[in-house]
Amino acid sequence: MLHKKIGFLWGALAVGVFLSGCGSKSPLDPKNPVAIDVWTYYNGDQLSAFDSLVEDFNATVGREKGIVVKGYSQGTVNDLETNVLSAIKGEVGAAEVPDIFAAYADTAYAADQLGQVVNLKEYMSKEEISSYIDSYIGEGDFDGDGEIKIFPTAKSTEVLVLNKTDWDKFAGETGADYEDLRNMDGLLQTAQKYYEWTDGKTPDVPGDGKAFFGRDAMANYMLVGSMQLGTEVFQVSEGKMTLNFDKTTARALWDYYYVPFVKGYFAATGRFRSDDIKTGNIISYVGSSSSVYFFPGEVNRDDGENYPIEMDVLPCPKFSGENSDYAVQQGAGMVVTKGNDAKVYACVEFLKWFTADERNIEFSVNSGYLPVTKTANHINAIEDSGVMINDDVKKMLSVAVDTVNENQMYTTRAFETGTKARNILEYSLSDRAAADREEVAGKMASGMSLSEAAEDFISDASFEAWYEETLEQLKALEG
Numbered sequence: 001m002l003h004k005k006i007g008f009l010w011g012a013l014a015v016g017v018f019l020s021g022c023g024s025k026s027p028l029d030p031k032n033p034v035a036i037d038v039w040t041y042y043n044g045d046q047l048s049a050f051d052s053l054v055e056d057f058n059a060t061v062g063r064e065k066g067i068v069v070k071g072y073s074q075g076t077v078n079d080l081e082t083n084v085l086s087a088i089k090g091e092v093g094a095a096e097v098p099d100i101f102a103a104y105a106d107t108a109y110a111a112d113q114l115g116q117v118v119n120l121k122e123y124m125s126k127e128e129i130s131s132y133i134d135s136y137i138g139e140g141d142f143d144g145d146g147e148i149k150i151f152p153t154a155k156s157t158e159v160l161v162l163n164k165t166d167w168d169k170f171a172g173e174t175g176a177d178y179e180d181l182r183n184m185d186g187l188l189q190t191a192q193k194y195y196e197w198t199d200g201k202t203p204d205v206p207g208d209g210k211a212f213f214g215r216d217a218m219a220n221y222m223l224v225g226s227m228q229l230g231t232e233v234f235q236v237s238e239g240k241m242t243l244n245f246d247k248t249t250a251r252a253l254w255d256y257y258y259v260p261f262v263k264g265y266f267a268a269t270g271r272f273r274s275d276d277i278k279t280g281n282i283i284s285y286v287g288s289s290s291s292v293y294f295f296p297g298e299v300n301r302d303d304g305e306n307y308p309i310e311m312d313v314l315p316c317p318k319f320s321g322e323n324s325d326y327a328v329q330q331g332a333g334m335v336v337t338k339g340n341d342a343k344v345y346a347c348v349e350f351l352k353w354f355t356a357d358e359r360n361i362e363f364s365v366n367s368g369y370l371p372v373t374k375t376a377n378h379i380n381a382i383e384d385s386g387v388m389i390n391d392d393v394k395k396m397l398s399v400a401v402d403t404v405n406e407n408q409m410y411t412t413r414a415f416e417t418g419t420k421a422r423n424i425l426e427y428s429l430s431d432r433a434a435a436d437r438e439e440v441a442g443k444m445a446s447g448m449s450l451s452e453a454a455e456d457f458i459s460d461a462s463f464e465a466w467y468e469e470t471l472e473q474l475k476a477l478e479g
Contacts, residue, residue, distance in 0.1 A: 211267030290368030
């Protein structure tokens with residue numbers, strides 16, 4: 001029995017030294033390199049930035065330690081999710097399971113439930129873990145016990161993006177100020193002022209005011225807006241969701257999006273709100289910090305009036321109150337799948353190298369994301385890195401890194417029906433608002449005033465109908 005105990009202790013010690021990520025014994029052999037496959041959804045600039053760093057790794061650290069990284073883009077996020085889960089389930093025609101794959105929390109959770117995800121905490125020292133932004137590390141802690149199932153590699157948040165050229169004209173005549181856009185009340189008042197200002201430009205055509213604002217990612221608005229209002233919609237424990245779709249909170253979300261949308265103060269017509277900036281349908285939007293890479297250089301109006309525009313970036317407007325310091329955390333991380341010791345060790349070595357400050361800043365800036373370590377997530381660190389940054393990206397980074405550093409970053413914990421639940425919040429309010437705005441516009445075209453045309457749609461009864469319908473859909477996914 002004593003011999004067994006001694007043998008166990010020596011074995012545990014050896015495993016502990018190896019798993020710490022800083023032990024002297026490495027399972028790698030430079031003479032027999034380990035090949036690791038990485039699946040991403042990266043395309044365009046993101047893919048180019050990633051491939052460039054992979055090539056650099058293979059030629060330096062990879063060659064020295066015996067690691068060869070091969071990157072494969074799977075197309076879209078949805079394609080990647082489908083292919084990963086098909087591979088893990090061993091479906092007919094599926095490829096081999098990748099050693100690393102990019103994933104949002106719900107996909108990572110699904111893979112973990114199938115028993116294929118490595119707890120990376122065992123491969124990182126406490127100092128290494130503490131170097132990453134806490135909420136990014138916490139996103140992969142599915143059971144709340146400190147595990148790390150998602151390695152943070154690049155993140156984003158939300159910002160308010162402006163067509164500064166048209167804003168300056170509006171502000172010059174009305175006295176509108178950037179400070180008005182700090183909270184949701186000011187945003188709503190400014191949007192109404194803009195609608196009335198543009199409507200007044202054509203006094204012979206009443207009711208043709210223009211929308212000021214649009215929003216990407218409605219689920220973010222619903223989830224983080226609820227947090228700012230003091231309510232967490234999806235409360236998750238051990239993978240089970242308890243619904244808290246508070247009616248008072250839901251009414252505020254309705255009043256600050258649906259009502260101004262139906263009145264024409266907000267709009268959403270293109271696939272993304274940057275598309276609506278390009279067509280001149282709006283002059284501001286809230287979207288991912290990475291969306292500034294797609295901000296158009298000019299407005300192309302239907303009437304053929306094209307003109308160049310300048311961009312500006314401000315913090316995302318918030319609901320006022322004691323919980324207002326919540327902000328959106330988004331962006332996929334990397335998941336390591338189970339394999340032999342050498343495979344897993346090689347994967348972690350690559351991810352640590354990839355997220356070292358200098359390289360992570362290079363990838364983030366070149367692909368539209370934010371760095372993931374505490375020391376890299378500062379505008380001075382980014383500027384001092386030597387990476388070329390144009391003025392628009394610098395504006396975004398200045399706002400986005402401050403958002404991360406000055407707020408409680410929020411994303412929902414993963415649960416089995418998380419994607420379906422998020423989709424309900426993504427479309428239930430926005431689809432209803434778009435459809436009802438068309439009816440209001442039709443009534444106005446028939447001679448009604450805006451207040452007459454919108455009256456029934458913004459009533460208590462209209463809210464009650466939407467709330468009960470949405471509540472029923474969400475309840476079906478609870479537990």
